[in-house]
Amino acid sequence: MQKIFIASDHGGYNLKEKIKEIFSKSGYEFEDLGTNSTESCDYPLYAEKVANKVQETNGRGILVCGTGIGMSIAANKFKGIRASHCTDTFSARMTREHNNSNILCLGERITGQDLALDIVKIWLETPFSNGERHLKRIELINKIENNL
Numbered sequence: 001m002q003k004i005f006i007a008s009d010h011g012g013y014n015l016k017e018k019i020k021e022i023f024s025k026s027g028y029e030f031e032d033l034g035t036n037s038t039e040s041c042d043y044p045l046y047a048e049k050v051a052n053k054v055q056e057t058n059g060r061g062i063l064v065c066g067t068g069i070g071m072s073i074a075a076n077k078f079k080g081i082r083a084s085h086c087t088d089t090f091s092a093r094m095t096r097e098h099n100n101s102n103i104l105c106l107g108e109r110i111t112g113q114d115l116a117l118d119i120v121k122i123w124l125e126t127p128f129s130n131g132e133r134h135l136k137r138i139e140l141i142n143k144i145e146n147n148l
């Protein structure tokens with residue numbers, strides 16, 4: 001498993017720290033790109049940091065804010081990013097299998113901690129299906145992104 005890039009704003013800081021704790025215990029390699037406290041900060045800046053790393057490494061990232069929505073809106077502005085805001089485990093699995101999601105967005109104020117940790121586990125462990133129809137649809141998204 002490749003290194004996971006993780007970041008949050010103040011609204012997602014506590015859940016980010018919990019995810020890191022689990023990653024450390026279970027041996028996942030990760031890089032924390034901030035924020036480093038619950039002091040108010042701007043979520044787009046953290047979405048940008050993770051999106052850039054995911055673009056550079058063709059890897060995967062996790063973004064946490066209060067709702068998960070701001071992070072997903074911001075992250076999806078970056079080319080090649082397929083950020084998925086998930087509040088349930090079914091969506092977490094489907095967005096890996098069908099959308100080849102490369103950033104998971106979570107809302108600390110929305111999703112309880114244990115559920116959020118299950119979502120993270122399923123999202124990390126589910127591979128992309130590589131199905132022809134899904135590849136075609138992702139290619140169509142790429143076309144939209146490139147104004148083709």
Ligand code: RB5
Pocket residue numbers: 009010011012043065066067068069070071
């Ligand atoms: C911060 O108060 C909050 O707006 C942010 O964490 C996030 O929920 C935005 O979508």
